[in-house]
Amino acid sequence: MKTSSSQSVLFATAEVSLPSQPKRAKSPVSNGVVGMLIFMVTETMFFAALISAYLVIRAGLEEWPPWGQPRLPVETTAFNTVVLLASGLLMGYSRALLQKNNIQKGRRWLGISILLGAFFLISQGYEWLQLIKFGLTVSSSVYGGLFYLIIGAHGFHVVGTLAALIYAWNRLGADENPVTPEGLFPFQLLWYFVVCVWPILYVLVYLT
Amino acid sequence: MRKKQLVHFLLFLNFILAPGIVQACAVCFSGTEETLEAFYVTTIFLTLLPFVMLASIGYWLYRQYQKVQ
Numbered sequence: 392m393k394t395s396s397s398q399s400v401l402f403a404t405a406e407v408s409l410p411s412q413p414k415r416a417k418s419p420v421s422n423g424v425v426g427m428l429i430f431m432v433t434e435t436m437f438f439a440a441l442i443s444a445y446l447v448i449r450a451g452l453e454e455w456p457p458w459g460q461p462r463l464p465v466e467t468t469a470f471n472t473v474v475l476l477a478s479g480l481l482m483g484y485s486r487a488l489l490q491k492n493n494i495q496k497g498r499r500w501l502g503i504s505i506l507l508g509a510f511f512l513i514s515q516g517y518e519w520l521q522l523i524k525f526g527l528t529v530s531s532s533v534y535g536g537l538f539y540l541i542i543g544a545h546g547f548h549v550v551g552t553l554a555a556l557i558y559a560w561n562r563l564g565a566d567e568n569p570v571t572p573e574g575l576f577p578f579q580l581l582w583y584f585v586v587c588v589w590p591i592l593y594v595l596v597y598l599t
Numbered sequence: 600m601r602k603k604q605l606v607h608f609l610l611f612l613n614f615i616l617a618p619g620i621v622q623a624c625a626v627c628f629s630g631t632e633e634t635l636e637a638f639y640v641t642t643i644f645l646t647l648l649p650f651v652m653l654a655s656i657g658y659w660l661y662r663q664y665q666k667v668q
Contacts (some may be wrong), residue, residue, distance in 0.1 A: 439648050447634060447638060450631070451633070
């Protein structure tokens, strides 16, 4: 391909000017991580507001749970809590493997972590169906309303984070446009957040 | 003009002399000691939480940049 004289001048200028540009130091924290941390602050405030509303409404009522409302399945949810915590631990393990560039093994453990998260979600969904059958609905009482609002908000976050993690798992180590371990880290942070919030909600809503 | 002022004055009197209407406040459903305590605790919690979180993140970022330099 022939190049005109003006194009040659442009190429030459580019070649000369590039090395003179100051090198930008690599940031120790990626923009994705900073963005996710800011997002997590807003999410924490969202859950803190829900918890506060729950505590204030609960303090104003003499009997909790209100009379005639079904009791929540404490044991099944305790098992689900353990499953979710295990999922968080495995996510940490997969992160350690991915950092050592052990992509295949890290991807496998990430997949197991996602499966545990999916199990938690399905089990919670089944629990909800049982509770609805027993008469605990959003409109049955303020107890039901708060339960579905708080636990539902968490479930919604689990769904969203799992969807992002499944996408990342699929693209991890792909031939074209692969997700790198660094690119995956913000989603892993979000999963840690979802895992860490759950025990607080479990103790507040199910145990106290 | 006078009529309008009179209506405003009557409305003002209504809000002062009819506290039952004023009780439509969304958070005045219970006047118990427990509710009051819950309000105090959650107000302090929601006020301090953003400061604690942002300070923690800021300190963590500062430490990360310090490690590199």
